[in-house]
Amino acid sequence: MTNKGPVMFLTGYQTPAAIRRTGAKRIETWLKNRKVKGAAALARTAVEAAQAQHTALPGEELAAAMVVRLAKGVMALEEEIAELDALIEARFHEHPLAAVIRSLPGMGARLGAEFIAATGGDMDAFGSADRLAGFAGLAPQPRDSGRVSGNLRRPRRYHRGLLRTMYLSAMASLKSCPDSKAYYQRKRAERKGHKQALIALARRRLNVLWAMLRDGACYRASPRGATAA
Structure with missing residues (x-):
């Protein structure tokens, strides 16, 4: 704009x-x-x-x-x-799970709407957080060939809109969520680059969001000192 x-x-x-x-x-x-x-x-x-x-x-x-x-x-x-x-x-805001989605730090109304548009808002359709992560391109798949093993890459088919939504949400959460910031910093300490750390954070947050929607429960920050989110 x-x-x-x-x-x-x-x-x-x-x-x-x-x-x-x-x-x-x-x-x-x-x-x-x-x-x-x-x-x-x-x-x-x-x-x-x-x-x-x-x-x-x-x-x-x-x-x-x-x-x-x-x-x-x-x-x-x-x-x-x-x-x-x-x-x-x-x-x-009319969606029954809007309050749950918005409670996740960094997930505003616009990104929340994009999440619902990409997933339908029904986690039963995915069955597990891992399947949802695969749909979003946040679950690397093995690409072994010959004698080379352990080679992980993003799947060829995934929902680019959902990946963008979770990536931008993860980026926004660094400013407002101590849990996300701690997790991101831990990944950087593991020598991951900025983008790699954000992707890891987006995957972690997608797991959390999947559980929140499954249980219909809003986000709760971890106790002080924890880095679970």
Whole structure:
């Protein structure tokens, strides 16, 4: 999603000459009236850039009109996306297991909705946490050949959307969940890279989420000092 400030700015000012004539103060006021964050800095940057350019290019006015149309189109699309996101979140909250899913740190409404869309929200369809992990591409499978053994790789077929959901959730949980942070740090201490540690954390959290949904129980942090989640 684009930054609203610059796109909003382009609906009103497109050419260096117009920006110079208007000045930073009036542009700042124009942006503030449209509730653009960082209006002063954006106005100042635009005027400084306009003052450094005094060459008028052929077709500049036509290009400016096209920029206005494109900018308004982008803003309309962003409004539609925001409305769709709100609708998805509302539908997610109607799901009987929404509270259980959201109780897992790092699993917000949007990621929760993506989890339900990928799995149907019914853990009986998977039978075990291992099968769910395999579906998500978080359970490496042996790829032995000839005399080489112990070679583990991600399965060729897995749900990439579910893998993304659990990966992003694991990343977000590092900021709010001591259990997740402790588990991640333990994996890093085992000389795993950042991505490897996050994948391991995502697998661990998927196991926890599967058990939560199976039992219909919300997440409970481990006692202080434990690193179970």
